[in-house]
Amino acid sequence: MLFERAIYFLERVGQNIRQDAFINLVTISTIAITLLILSTFWLCFLNLNTFLQNWGEKIQITAYLNERTSPEQLEELKGKIREIPGIKEMSFISKDQALKLFREQLGGQDGLLEGLNSNPLPASWEIQLQQDYQNSEKAAEIVGKLKGFKEIEDLQYGQRWVERFSIFLNLLRLATFFIGGLLILATIFIISNTIKLSVYARKEEIEIMKLVGAADWFIKIPFFLGGILQGLIGASIAMVILYSIYKFLIDAISPVMSLSLGAGGLTFLPWNHIYWFLLGGMLLGLAGSFTSLGRHLR
Amino acid sequence: MIQMFHVYKSYLRNTNALEDINLRVEKGEFVFLTGPSGAGKTTLLKLLFCAERATRGQILVNGRNIARIRESSIPYLRRNIGVVFQDFKLLNNRTAFENVALALEVIGARRKEIKSKVWKTLKMVGLQHKINTKPLRLAGGEQQRIAIARALVNDPAILLADEPTGNLDPDLTIEIINLLKDINARGTTVMIATHNQALVEKLHKRSLVLDKGKLLN
Ligand SMILES: Nc1ncnc2c1ncn2[C@@H]1O[C@H](COP(=O)(O)OP(=O)(O)OP(=O)(O)O)[C@@H](O)[C@H]1O
Ligand SMILES: [Mg+2]
Numbered sequence: 001m002l003f004e005r006a007i008y009f010l011e012r013v014g015q016n017i018r019q020d021a022f023i024n025l026v027t028i029s030t031i032a033i034t035l036l037i038l039s040t041f042w043l044c045f046l047n048l049n050t051f052l053q054n055w056g057e058k059i060q061i062t063a064y065l066n067e068r069t070s071p072e073q074l075e076e077l078k079g080k081i082r083e084i085p086g087i088k089e090m091s092f093i094s095k096d097q098a099l100k101l102f103r104e105q106l107g108g109q110d111g112l113l114e115g116l117n118s119n120p121l122p123a124s125w126e127i128q129l130q131q132d133y134q135n136s137e138k139a140a141e142i143v144g145k146l147k148g149f150k151e152i153e154d155l156q157y158g159q160r161w162v163e164r165f166s167i168f169l170n171l172l173r174l175a176t177f178f179i180g181g182l183l184i185l186a187t188i189f190i191i192s193n194t195i196k197l198s199v200y201a202r203k204e205e206i207e208i209m210k211l212v213g214a215a216d217w218f219i220k221i222p223f224f225l226g227g228i229l230q231g232l233i234g235a236s237i238a239m240v241i242l243y244s245i246y247k248f249l250i251d252a253i254s255p256v257m258s259l260s261l262g263a264g265g266l267t268f269l270p271w272n273h274i275y276w277f278l279l280g281g282m283l284l285g286l287a288g289s290f291t292s293l294g295r296h297l298r
Numbered sequence: 299m300i301q302m303f304h305v306y307k308s309y310l311r312n313t314n315a316l317e318d319i320n321l322r323v324e325k326g327e328f329v330f331l332t333g334p335s336g337a338g339k340t341t342l343l344k345l346l347f348c349a350e351r352a353t354r355g356q357i358l359v360n361g362r363n364i365a366r367i368r369e370s371s372i373p374y375l376r377r378n379i380g381v382v383f384q385d386f387k388l389l390n391n392r393t394a395f396e397n398v399a400l401a402l403e404v405i406g407a408r409r410k411e412i413k414s415k416v417w418k419t420l421k422m423v424g425l426q427h428k429i430n431t432k433p434l435r436l437a438g439g440e441q442q443r444i445a446i447a448r449a450l451v452n453d454p455a456i457l458l459a460d461e462p463t464g465n466l467d468p469d470l471t472i473e474i475i476n477l478l479k480d481i482n483a484r485g486t487t488v489m490i491a492t493h494n495q496a497l498v499e500k501l502h503k504r505s506l507v508l509d510k511g512k513l514l515n
Contacts (some may be wrong), residue, residue, distance in 0.1 A: 010404065204389065205389055207387075208400065211376065211383075212376065212377075212448065213404055215404075216370070217368075
């Protein structure tokens with residue numbers, strides 16, 4: 001009985017789709033375009049986020065020490081710094097080590113240093129942060145605390161661009177939600193209107209069905225199912241297009257990218273995000289039919 | 299089967315399409331509802347299947363007070379009332395079979411049941427050979443019979459017919475009326491709105507006469 005009902009409703013959905021193919025095409029494209037835009041944003045966000053995380057791990061703070069710091073003061077300072085929450089590891093780089101490292105960095109050009117009769121480089125602590133302190137905000141907080149020690153002459157931390165980049169990422173996320181919200185509202189509005197058109201096209205049939213005793217839900221269900229189906233199709237199309245674009249870009253730029261980004265490179269949306277987008281499409285279609293039928297069928 | 303107590307209906311302020319209607323139709327009865335155009339015949343029928351709601355008064359159908367019926371209960375009321383509309387209300391892009399089947403589909407009947415009942419009913423109205431024809435390719439009397447078949451296909455207790463012979467020639471009129479009499483003979487309460495006075499006189503059935511929204515005795 002229930003099965004036969006389901007078949008009946010599906011047949012009606014099929015009938016509706018065939019009868020006004022154009023309206024359905026508009027609905028499906030609307031959903032596909034919306035979800036394509038949203039998922040593009042999301043994919044960019046995800047990739048930039050992993051990218052940032054890879055680089056963020058390299059956030060470290062270098063605290064340059066005052067020339068006049070005695071070994072006792074150094075030990076005391078070490079203890080105090082260790083007490084600051086978020087510090088993972090710290091390693092001491094003496095003046096001599098600093099010079100040696102500098103020489104290595106200069107490579108063959110270390111002749112530049114010949115003229116020096118004293119070592120101008122200060123000793124320093126290189127401080128690594130714990131995982132959840134590896135963002136610009138937390139790092140800045142710790143830097144603020146370190147500034148309070150008079151033995152520390154200068155501080156250098158992170159890469160400035162990492163900070164800017166993470167602000168940018170937050171903006172991107174905000175924009176995704178904002179644009180996403182607007183897009184979803186606009187889409188619901190458009191779908192709701194296209195479904196109104198298709199209800200309008202069946203006005204006579206719906207009237208007759210009501211006159212021969214059809215319950216409201218019986219008339220509405222095919223439209224709801226149709227909305228859900230259109231949403232699913234639209235979302236699938238969006239995912240396929242997004243993947244094609246992604247694949248194309250990867251093939252085109254991957255040699256360059258892998259050089260500059262290192263291992264990992266770009267990734268596509270994980271499966272569970274794809275499921276969410278498909279579900280989102282179905283909900284969009286359902287919401288569209290909901291808003292149009294609520295008023296129209298009275 | 300049908301009772302009305304002090305029923306009023308006004309579409310517009312200060313004018314009554316129906317005024318203080320009191321009537322009683324017994325189970326299994328065959329009654330005519332007559333009166334000049336604009337008297338309120340269609341309006342009265344519409345009140346019975348809740349296509350319009352009474353402005354005042356009580357209406358009992360099958361023991362149920364429908365003046366206060368909830369919107370969501372209306373479909374279930376209608377399943378017990380077959381209606382033949384003045385303008386047929388057939389779907390022109392559906393076959394005769396599909397038009398009649400609609401009345402069973404919406405109540406969730408099984409496919410097999412739909413098939414056999416629709417066929418039986420179309421046979422009863424003499425259209426079994428036009429089962430796959432669409433309304434526009436059928437004569438007026440044939441369309442009328444599809445409308446009757448659709449009204450009857452789920453065995454309603456009451457059949458309401460609004461001008462069922464309106465556009466038909468005298469021969470077809472007799473044919474349709476005989477069909478309605480047959481249906482009545484099987485126990486269905488039948489109420490026919492018409493302004494065909496000759497028809498009413500010939501059939502010797504009770505007739506309720508409306509004039510300017512009032513019931514005359
Ligand atoms: N939807 C409506 N809105 C406003 N007035 C209406 C409406 N339907 C009917 N009327 C008015 O109510 C009165 C009764 O109309 P109704 O259709 O019931 O008459 P009738 O007896 O069926 O006439 P006919 O024999 O021409 O079918 C008429 O004056 C008509 O103008
Ligand atoms: Mg009328």
